[in-house]
Amino acid sequence: MSSALLAAQQLVVGYQKPITAPISFQLHAGEVLGLLGPNGSGKSSLIAAITGTARIFSGQLHKAPGIELSHQRQRPVRLKEMPIQGRELLQLCAADKLPLPARLKPFLDQRLDKLSGGQLQFLQTWACMGSGADVILLDEPTNNLDPEGIDSLADSLKHLAPNQAVLLVSHEQNFIDKVCSQVVEVSKNA
């Protein structure tokens, strides 16, 4: 467990009551770990427990000291008015230094409130991935994306820096099969 960036041992998480059955995994640098499970099994709650917004009922969650986490929510923050450009959002996360996917370039000079749901999703996901964080938590990153967007995201996930690792939740089996180096089943607490 010591060399893992993130490790869970018999972890049970939830909010008012436990949602997940005990789950264990280890996430090392260079890995993409997919969480798979039916709706309501607690996949997003598991990510929320890692970010500190959900409760850990039992088991252990270990984060390697000094690591930086970035988190893309299942529903990105979408305000009614967002006079901020795509480029400025990437700068906020220091995600503007790496070569950007070609798909992203047309969004850079647009206000966020002018982007479609899929465009904003892709931009925010890339902001997390390009930020240089050690562990990237992606919750349903393919939501609202068209097939080209999903391919572009899969390609970006394959070209992460070797010191980075990804924990992602997706209901799309094909996407999980394509990008994940390991898959963990999440099931509901009995």
Place this chain on the structure above:
Amino acid sequence: MLEILFDPLFRLPLFTGLLLALLLPLIGVYLRLREEWLAALGLAQLAGAGALSGAALGLPLLAGSALGAVLGAGVKNLRKGLGNDAYAVMILLGWSLALLISANSPHGDELAHAVTDGQLYFTGTSHLWTAIGLFLLTLGLLPWLSPRLLRARFFPDYYRANGLPEWRYHLSFDLLAASALALATASIGLMAAFALVFIPAWVAFVFAQSWRWTLVWALAFGLLAYLSAFSLALWWDQPFGPVLVACCLSLAAVLWLGQALLKVKR
């Protein structure tokens, strides 16, 4: 009319108000980003009530005003997640307290008018120095605070996930907003302070194409509205607060009309 701006008699209030006209729109932009623009009115009301309570106890208006607003910001931070609900309570509490105090203290009516209408032309060096201090503090703090407030807005879990003290950024901004509103309430009046926080940011969020330009739009709007109001109020011998609010609204209406005409032309 422009010579009024350069009259040595009004130089001190002109500069005090000018600094507020630059400071308040900036604060307003971040309040609007956080969808907490009602904060401006809530904090201004508490600042008004604080000023009147302080005056009843023999404190200077500025000190009482600051105390009221900072107390409001502190309570809001302790009761996280209340957002505009907290500000609505502040507005009601501030209004009720202010009227009760003014009805039951000597010169209360006069002071209540001063706080509501503004008394910019009677501000002294203490107001100017406080405005300079706040303005410099904001200039120093904002480059550090701005990216943190923006990141907290668009990636709300980032700071908690990394064990970083997000509350420090929010509290710093809330105290800055409270201090600016307290000074503004004691100088230009309650509604004028609210107008300078609300209207420039409202306009900038519609017209600007980037965050940087949002700040520029808000600053330029605040400055133009303020200078127009300062000259017009003196020229026509009118109270400054209502003239400023009218200038802000007129300028916003002109911009929207221009935008609508451009759309029709296209």
